[in-house]
Amino acid sequence: MTSPIGPIGGFSGIEGIGGTNWFPDAAESGKTAAAQGPNADFAGMLAQGIENVQAAQTKASDLAVQVADGTLKDPAQYTMAATEASLGLQLTMAIRNKAVEAFQEIMRMQA
Numbered sequence: 187m188t189s190p191i192g193p194i195g196g197f198s199g200i201e202g203i204g205g206t207n208w209f210p211d212a213a214e215s216g217k218t219a220a221a222q223g224p225n226a227d228f229a230g231m232l233a234q235g236i237e238n239v240q241a242a243q244t245k246a247s248d249l250a251v252q253v254a255d256g257t258l259k260d261p262a263q264y265t266m267a268a269t270e271a272s273l274g275l276q277l278t279m280a281i282r283n284k285a286v287e288a289f290q291e292i293m294r295m296q297a
Contacts, residue, residue, distance in 0.1 A: 242267065
């Protein structure tokens, strides 16, 4: 029996909710990287991901104000934006927690 699920690719092709690209590659962000491969510009990928999470939270906040004012015609837009912002924040916190955990494990190693 074959599995319908394909292999997992690199970070550069992962699409977030609503088409948000959480991990754009160097060519899409307009930056050129000296190294090639999945870790060509890790810091840039993290910075872009955090900026995208901030943008999603700002959008959700703006839509919440529109819902409160009664100017938003489709409240489902707010629900989707709030969910996107929440998932982005959860992903960011999971990455942060894993980074802290890895740092603590490195600090416990003996030389």
